[in-house]
Amino acid sequence: MAQKDSGRLTHANIPIIQESEYYNIQGMFEKIQEIVMYYGFIPVHLPMIEHEEFVAKAAGKQPEKITETLYGVKQPKSGDKLSLLQTTAPGFIRTYIDENMIALPQPVMMYRFGPRYQNQKNGTHESFTFDLEVVGSEKSIMDALLIRLAVLSIEELGGKHIFVHINSLGDKTCRQHYIKELSNYYRKHINSLDKDDRQLLKTDPLLVLNSEKEGTKEVNANVPDPLSFLTTECKKQFKEVLEYLDELGISYRIDKKITHELDSDSHTMFEIRGYSEDEEGNHDEVNSVILARGGRHDNLIKMLGSKKDIPAVGASIYVQSIMSMPWFKPHSPRNLKEPKVYFIQLGTEAKMKSLAVLEHLRKAKIPVMKALSKDSLQAQLSVAEKIGVPYTIIFGHKEALEGTVIIRAMKNRSQKTVKIDKMIEELKKIK
Numbered sequence: 001m002a003q004k005d006s007g008r009l010t011h012a013n014i015p016i017i018q019e020s021e022y023y024n025i026q027g028m029f030e031k032i033q034e035i036v037m038y039y040g041f042i043p044v045h046l047p048m049i050e051h052e053e054f055v056a057k058a059a060g061k062q063p064e065k066i067t068e069t070l071y072g073v074k075q076p077k078s079g080d081k082l083s084l085l086q087t088t089a090p091g092f093i094r095t096y097i098d099e100n101m102i103a104l105p106q107p108v109m110m111y112r113f114g115p116r117y118q119n120q121k122n123g124t125h126e127s128f129t130f131d132l133e134v135v136g137s138e139k140s141i142m143d144a145l146l147i148r149l150a151v152l153s154i155e156e157l158g159g160k161h162i163f164v165h166i167n168s169l170g171d172k173t174c175r176q177h178y179i180k181e182l183s184n185y186y187r188k189h190i191n192s193l194d195k196d197d198r199q200l201l202k203t204d205p206l207l208v209l210n211s212e213k214e215g216t217k218e219v220n221a222n223v224p225d226p227l228s229f230l231t232t233e234c235k236k237q238f239k240e241v242l243e244y245l246d247e248l249g250i251s252y253r254i255d256k257k258i259t260h261e262l263d264s265d266s267h268t269m270f271e272i273r274g275y276s277e278d279e280e281g282n283h284d285e286v287n288s289v290i291l292a293r294g295g296r297h298d299n300l301i302k303m304l305g306s307k308k309d310i311p312a313v314g315a316s317i318y319v320q321s322i323m324s325m326p327w328f329k330p331h332s333p334r335n336l337k338e339p340k341v342y343f344i345q346l347g348t349e350a351k352m353k354s355l356a357v358l359e360h361l362r363k364a365k366i367p368v369m370k371a372l373s374k375d376s377l378q379a380q381l382s383v384a385e386k387i388g389v390p391y392t393i394i395f396g397h398k399e400a401l402e403g404t405v406i407i408r409a410m411k412n413r414s415q416k417t418v419k420i421d422k423m424i425e426e427l428k429k430i431k
Contacts, residue, residue: 025128025319027331029113032130032153032317039149041111041132044099046091088112089264089314092133093301102310106136128319132294135301138311140237143268143296144244146315150272150292151250157322158329159274162291164245164252166270169226169259170234172299175266178229179205189219206259226256234267241268260295264303268313269295274325289325292317340391341407341427342384343370346377347397357395357405357420364424368393384410391430393423 033043092110095101101108110133132149134142147164154162169175183205190198194213201208209220230238245252258269272292294315301310322328343361345354354372361368369387374380377394384392394406394415405423408415418426 021320021323023333024323024330026333028157028319028322029130030334031156031331033111033113035153035156036111036132036149039109039145041109044092044095044110044112046088046095046112046114046131087262088116088129088131088316089133089297089300089312090304092131092135092314093304093312096135096310097301097304097306101135107134107142108136109134130317130319131314132316133312133314135312136310137313138237138298140240140268141244143241143313144248146294146313147241147245147250147270147272148248150294150315150317153317154272154274154291154322157331158327159291159322159325160327161275162251162272163275164250164270164272165255165258166241166245166252166268167226167255167258168230168234168238168241168267168269169265170230170238171266174226174229174231174234178224178226181224181229182206182209185224186219192216192219209257209259220257223256226259227254237267262297264297264300265295266298267296270315274321276326289321290318291321291325339367339369339387339389340430341366341368342380342387342389342392343368343395344377344380344384344392345370345372345395346375347400349397349400350395353400354395357393357423360420360424361427364427366424366427391427 091112095110096108111131113130114128116127116129130153132146134146147166151159151162151164169178183201186193186201186205186208190201192215193201193208194211194216197208197211197213197216200211208216209223211217211220227235227238242252242254252270255271258271259265260269270293271290273288274291275288292315294313296311296313298309298311300312302308341361343354343358345351351372354370358368358370369384369389371380371383374383381392390410392408392410394408396406399405399417403420404417405420406415406417407423407426416426
C-alpha cells in the first residue's frame with residue numbers, strides 16, 4: 001500500500017522517474033511558494049544576462065575585470081559585452097525599475113525560483129535557489145521577515161539544528177571605517193597571515209575574514225568587532241532585528257565573520273546554517289552547511305544609476321544544500337495526487353483515442369497514472385500492480401469502436417464495461 005502525505009504520494013512510493021532531483025525541487029518550490037505568497041510576495045521573472053557595465057556596477061568592479069569571476073560574452077550583431085548575473089539582487093532591482101514598481105504601494109515584495117549559474121574551474125555549475133526581495137522599506141521588520149520566512153521554509157522541509165548567524169556592518173560610512181580598521185589590524189599581523197591571504201588583503205580585507213588557512217584563522221580569532229563601529233542609528237536598526245528574532249523564538253548567533261563582500265551590502269547580513277548533532281547534543285561547528293543567506297543592500301540601486309536611494313533587503317534559500325541534509329523531507333508536487341486508477345490502452349485505434357479519454361479524467365480531477373508509450377497489456381498491468389492502484393481502466397480496440405471502457409478492480413479482477421460518458425460517474429462511486 002502507498003503511504004500518504006496529505007493525500008499525496010510519498011517519496012518512497014512514486015515511480016523512479018519522479019525520484020529525480022528535479023521532481024523534489026518542484027515539490028520544494030511549491031511548499032516555499034505557499035509560505036511566501038501567504039505573506040504577500042509576488043512572483044517575478046528576473047533577467048540572468050545583463051550588459052557588462054550593469055553587472056560590473058552591481059559587483060562593485062570595473063567592467064574589464066568582471067570576467068575574472070563572471071561569464072563574459074559578446075553579442076554577435078552589436079558587439080556589446082554581456083555577462084551572466086550570479087546574484088539575484090541586481091535582477092530584482094532591474095525588474096523593479098523596468099516595471100515602474102516605484103509607482104506601486106511600497107514596499108514591493110517579490111520572489112523568484114530557478115537555476116543560478118556560477119563560473120568554476122571545472123566548468124559551469126548549476127544550482128537552484130528560491131530568492132526573496134523586499135524593495136522600498138528600511139524598516140527592520142522586513143529584515144526579520146525574510147529571516148523568518150527562510151527559517152520557516154527550511155523547517156517545513158524537515159529542518160533540524162539550524163541557527164541564524166547574523167551581523168551588521170551598518171551604513172556606508174560605518175562599513176568604510178570598519179574596513180580601514182580591519183586592514184590596519186591585518187597589516188599588524190601580516191607575518192602570521194597565509195601568503196594567499198596577504199595577496200587577498202590588497203583587494204578586499206573582508207574576504208580574509210573567512211579564510212580556512214591555519215595562520216590566518218588564528219589571526220581572525222581576534223579581529224575588530226564590526227558592531228563597535230556602528231553609529232547610534234545603525235545600532236538601533238540592528239538591535240530591532242534581534243528583538244524580532246527573540247520574539248519569534250529564532251536561535252541566532254552574532255558572528256563577526258558574516259560580512260559579505262559586495263560594496264552594495266549594508267546593515268543586516270545573515271546566514272542560516274544546518275548542523276549535525278552528536279548523541280550528547282553537541283553541534284559540529286566545522287562541517288555546518290549554509291542553507292540560506294541574505295541581507296540588506298540599500299546602496300545597490302544608486303550604484304546601478306538611480307538618483308534616489310531606495311532601500312532593499314533580500315534572501316536566497318539554497319535548494320541543493322537543503323536536499324543534502326539527512327533530515328530533508330521531500331514534498332510531492334501538489335498536482336500529483338495519489339492515483340485512483342491506471343489507464344491501459346491496447347491497439348492503434350485505442351491509442352489514437354486515448355488522449356481524449358484522459359482529458360475526461362483530467363477535467364473531472366481524477367488522479368490517473370498511465371504509460372502511453374507501452375503497447376502490451378502485461379507490461380502496463382505490471383506497472384499498475386507495482387504502483388498499487390485499486391482500479392484500472394482498460395481501453396482496447398473493441399472499446400474504442402464502441403465508445404466504452406472497462407473498469408477493473410485489481411484486488412478481485414472483477415470488471416464492468418461502461419460508456420465513456422458514464423465513466424466519470426462510475427468512478428466517483430468508487431471509494
